[in-house]
Amino acid sequence: MKRIIVISPLIILFIICLFTLFYIIGNKDPNKPPSALLNKNLPSFTSKSLFDNEIILTDNDLRNKKIIINFFASWCTPCKVEHPLFFELAEQYPDLYILGFNHKDAAKDAKNYLKDEGNPYTFVGVDKDGLIALDFGVFGLPETFLINEKGKIVYKYMGPLTDKIIKDEIQPRL
Amino acid sequence: MKFNHACKLILKNLFLIFILTSGVHGNENVNDKVKKLTLELRCMTCQNQSIYDSDADFSIDIKKLVKQKFHEGKTESEIKKFLVERYGEYILFRPLINFKNLFLWLFPFTILAIVTVFLIFSARKK
Numbered sequence: 245m246k247r248i249i250v251i252s253p254l255i256i257l258f259i260i261c262l263f264t265l266f267y268i269i270g271n272k273d274p275n276k277p278p279s280a281l282l283n284k285n286l287p288s289f290t291s292k293s294l295f296d297n298e299i300i301l302t303d304n305d306l307r308n309k310k311i312i313i314n315f316f317a318s319w320c321t322p323c324k325v326e327h328p329l330f331f332e333l334a335e336q337y338p339d340l341y342i343l344g345f346n347h348k349d350a351a352k353d354a355k356n357y358l359k360d361e362g363n364p365y366t367f368v369g370v371d372k373d374g375l376i377a378l379d380f381g382v383f384g385l386p387e388t389f390l391i392n393e394k395g396k397i398v399y400k401y402m403g404p405l406t407d408k409i410i411k412d413e414i415q416p417r418l
Numbered sequence: 419m420k421f422n423h424a425c426k427l428i429l430k431n432l433f434l435i436f437i438l439t440s441g442v443h444g445n446e447n448v449n450d451k452v453k454k455l456t457l458e459l460r461c462m463t464c465q466n467q468s469i470y471d472s473d474a475d476f477s478i479d480i481k482k483l484v485k486q487k488f489h490e491g492k493t494e495s496e497i498k499k500f501l502v503e504r505y506g507e508y509i510l511f512r513p514l515i516n517f518k519n520l521f522l523w524l525f526p527f528t529i530l531a532i533v534t535v536f537l538i539f540s541a542r543k544k
Contacts, residue, residue, distance in 0.1 A: 254532075254536060257529065257532055264525070279506065280502065280503060280504060280505055280506035280507075281504065348475075374479055378479065378483065378504065379504065380504070381504035381505045381506070383462040383463055383476045383505070384462075384463055384476070
């Protein structure tokens with residue numbers, strides 16, 4: 245009995261360590277850290293349209309709208325994989341504003357890409373120097389953000405979207 | 419007259435040298451600051467590599483940004499704050515000392531204290 249009392253602090257310590265370890269590694273992919281922008285306001289931005297330099301979109305134009313923001317580029321192979329899914333989303337949710345940011349791409353290549361693969365976006369903004377991506381905390385393509393009507397970022401996904409991600413994570417939030 | 423002219427010329431040259439060297443020195447200073455800070459930042463697209471050591475696209479962008487911010491007169495902590503707001507604390511190799519991370523910082527000392535108490539008690543018993 246005395247022995248148990250003596251070693252009990254060590255047992256408690258071991259349990260604490262075990263819980264901490266599970267908390268740290270549980271459900272967390274070190275290659276996909278959680279976004280610092282979750283539940284924060286949509287960062288302010290100004291972007292020219294890929295198709296018309298005269299048309300400019302700012303964050304103020306997107307007030308009270310449900311928005312999906314997708315960072316893509318013609319040179320990004322995984323972007324092609326998820327591309328058809330945006331057509332499905334556009335069809336299922338006609339009121340959803342699908343904003344594509346063309347990231348560090350040549351305008352000609354981006355236009356050709358959208359001509360070949362189709363254009364599911366409501367608006368395609370240019371992020372030539374990557375500064376908009378930087379404000380969104382983007383560090384690899386593709387990345388997708390879901391913004392609610394209050395202008396808060398409610399979901400972020402790094403990598404190409406899949407049917408499962410849309411069904412399990414995006415649709416319930418729309 | 420000639421002496422005055424020579425003096426003026428020397429002063430002008432000295433001023434020019436001062437301006438040029440201070441510019442170089444300023445740049446060196448900024449480069450040193452960029453190196454120091456980017457060594458503390460994690461390349462998000464690499465495996466445990468600092469932004470300074472990485473040539474990934476992301477790291478190059480961050481190095482440019484850090485340099486630009488230093489040129490704008492921002493301090494190291496302001497730049498860190500800017501990056502943490504966008505990329506989270508994950509971008510820092512050394513976690514921030516705040517209430518959220520208190521457990522992380524105190525945990526080794528807690529273990530040390532518990533083990534010390536345990537060792538003292540068992541030594542006394544013996």
